[in-house]
Amino acid sequence: MLPEPFLRWFAERGWSPRAHQLDLLTSAQQGNSVLLIAPTGAGKTLAGFLPALTDLAIRPKRRPGEPKRGVHTLYISPLKALAVDIERNLGRPVDEMNLPITMETRTGDTPQHKRTRQKLSPPDILLTTPEQLALLIASPDADRFFNGLRYIVLDELHSLVTSKRGHLLSLGLARLRAYVPDLQAIGLSATVAKPDELRRWLVRQNPAGEMADLITVSGGARPEITILDSEERVPWSGHSARYAIPEVYDAIRRHQTTLLFVNTRSQAELLFQELWRVNDDNLPIALHHGSLDVGQRRKVEKAMADNVLRAVVATSTLDLGIDWGDVDLVVHVGAPKGASRLAQRIGRANHRMDEPSRAILVPANRFEVLECRAALEANYLGAQDTPPLIDGALDVLAQHVLGCACGAPFVADELYAEVTCAAPYAGLDRDSFDRVVDFVATGGYALRSYERYARIRKTKDGKWRVSNPRIAQQYRLNVGTIIEAPMLNVRYTRAKGKVGAGTAAALTLRGGPVLGKIEEYFVETLSVGDMFMFAGKVLRFEGIRENECYVSTGGAGNVLVPSYAGGKFPLSTYLADQVRGMLADPARWKALPEQVADWLRIQQEKSVLPRKEDLLIETFPRGERFYMVAYPFEGRLAHQTLGMLLTRRLERMGARPLGFVATDYSLAVWALGDLGAMFRAKEPSLGELFDEDMLGDDLEAWLADSWLLKRTFRNCAVIAGLIEKRFPGQEKSGRQVTVSADLIYDVLRSHEPDHILLKATRADAASGLLDVRRLAEMLSRIRGRIVHKMLDQISPLAVPVMLEIGKEPVNGEAHDSLLLEAADLIDEAMGSA
């Protein structure tokens, strides 16, 4: 099965191919697509490429005069860095065996001349990203470029398929199969909850339900996971885990190299600062997150690979399978939010399958202790909770349809058949497809006034063509599905700005080095002189100019930590379920630290602990207000949506609600009306209040002007090609000439609420920022199972969420009341009202 050079290569090293590597090769040689599920360190990469390498090794040499060959194998990875990494790792065996194989990367960083050359003279193996694949498909010679394609290798498939990037990739795969019907897909994945979903994803959708072959490599040695049993008091709330810093530092000292994972960039900044505060031994400890300058990140990665660092504080940017030297300890600060995520992060330690990974979980608060415990047990059981796959997004489809037209004219019937071969779009109805094509052509508006401006047109032969070469140009600039919040460069300034808030004109800032990028909306709340933490430093804000945020070295004072949108993963359904189970079963509290078990015991005395399937609702007065705390454990996003809907209802019912705050575990609502008494008198009953019908009209009405929906719409509009991406370097003074997505949303919603893009937006919001799907599941689960406990005072279980009040902004709506306050300041200052 293995050609001679391979047998010799293995033999010379005293190795033998692993079983799964040979199994995969057999599957591939039988002409099948195949999914390989294996933990890190199992030799996944070599396995994935063996079919390609062996096939290329025995391929006859090209005879003179024979036309140039196209790409033989395409490798797709979610990270540019991973593609580069693979080129290095795969290059070695190819060189050592002296195989006649060319291999190149093509990413956003590849210079134009190299791309042009690659088009004319393609390498045998092309290593690239989903976005680059979309671009290749949209070029006029795509069919020729790909006609010799035999394999497509999809790395880190588990992380790709759950996003819109995965949708775009699935459509690209379907298109490739239109060029090359026999194309075989090889998926490489970490362990997932439902392998069959991925097996189906890899093949052309078919009525028989055929799937790719499956090869599973079971996990290596069982990881040694412990929860930090701190001498210190575990706090009620918060996410900093400051209490545990000395113990974490001690663990770093006792190990060779430690990877410290956190969930958000702000936590990363904080933890890094705190560690250096106690770093008496001056251990080399570094920081790595996605907002740092690329050069800085590469430096950290290199130092890591060279084993000169003792610890790195990192966010999910280090989740994926890049090889990082000899990590012998993983510390997870804060709860992991999902069992599979924890398993993948722990897998970063000790990149050898046969040795156990070591990991310490550091819960930041008491609920997180429960969550860590649940995650730990899940990991020992091998339980998986990767998120479910969702239907393909229509905005992504719109982008793809335009891309296809840029490549070659298409017939709608054929393209529909092709698109429904892609797993996420298997259930797409013809009407939606036609509406998407109509959207791409003329915007899809009921008022058909844009026919003469159509981007694509159906000609007499029944084929849709791009009407103008400029359209293809626009498409290329906007390809992709990753929409980042507007960011500003953080740049050191030499001269201090003498800038008052009102006089941007006096800005005399001169630029120094760039530290990274920061969200515009955070910077907008800063005043000159404010201190904030970024890139592991305390910085003083000096001013904004165009797309740059100028800073100088900060000093003492009240230091802010930027909070970042989107960095927070919601608690997985599986872990939520486990935590509820643990609360309900005192026998399991023995596994918890004494102080946490005590907390639960006191809760039992003072209030009650809900059974696993119940929803506990406590009401109590405090100060001048009445509080209601609910414990659904469905994650912050679903709780936020629930909070919005409940306050609307309570308002209507005359309870005069004032606000709410949501955590991953619970939700607190406060009002002027006596909520407890209202519920007891069944005016309304809690059953009515939590009725599923809130997801009907109330949701619609709230969505109407929700900033969350506007943000979702903006992303859809950019992906679908309705508005352009904002590129760095574009001046903000361009604002008055661009059309903002918010304005488009308002106009579209009032004039054509059924527009296809609004449909896409609502679908997105349901699974994304609003998590309506999860809320719906919860509401149906708790029907008839609500337990109301009326209390005289706050219960122990309610303390964590009550401590969040005032810390978290209630929500992002821009209130007129803030304007009123500011306007009143004038009246106050001027002595009249």
Next chain:
Amino acid sequence: MNIAARELTRAGCETIAVAGVRAACDWRGVVHFPELDLLVVSDLHLEKGSSHARRGRLIPPYDTAATLQRLAAVVDDYQPRTIVSLGDSFHDGEGAARLPEPFRDSLMAMMAGRSWFWISGNHDPDAPDDLPGETVEELAVAGLVFRHEPSKGHAEGEVAGHLHPCARIVQRGRSVRRRCFASDGMRLIMPAFGAFTGSLNVLDRAYRGMFREGAPTAYMIGTSRVYPIAGSLLRPG
């Protein structure tokens, strides 16, 4: 500004003085001069949607309808003798020619029985096709000058548009940005009225040197009233 003299003529209006002439800044985005019985609206940018569509950006074709609907409501409310459209009434030179018939009709209905001035703007330098009204570069009335682009320096009595002013404040750690009227009592810069018009912060350098004290007072437009915010409270960006 004399706060005590501030009065609310209509709900949500803020009456100020521009070079001594009373002007009611209406939250719907227009200014009414009661003594002159004159209504000013700026930067309608009609047919902006179709203007973008011509270049392959197929944004919704409903902006003209939305803009005219809002305009009709204020015109109906004030019934002014004179209306000044302060330039950039159409998003491009052919905008008026592209105007669909029903919109032309509703515009004509608004114009009937009153004087209507089209001030020419940079987007629409010429008179609009097939529409009544008088097209002028600028208009001088009772010590006020109406023109599209604000002139440099302190221009007493000037009412202009073009810049699409907005203002931003930070209150309780939260940022609020709204379109606004910008005035220092001497001159007035109008917000853009069109449904698809963006905006530019009054602290941007484009406004440099235009106001007496650096930053103007921003009359920020809320959901049902205008909020006067002192220049010292405004934030750039």
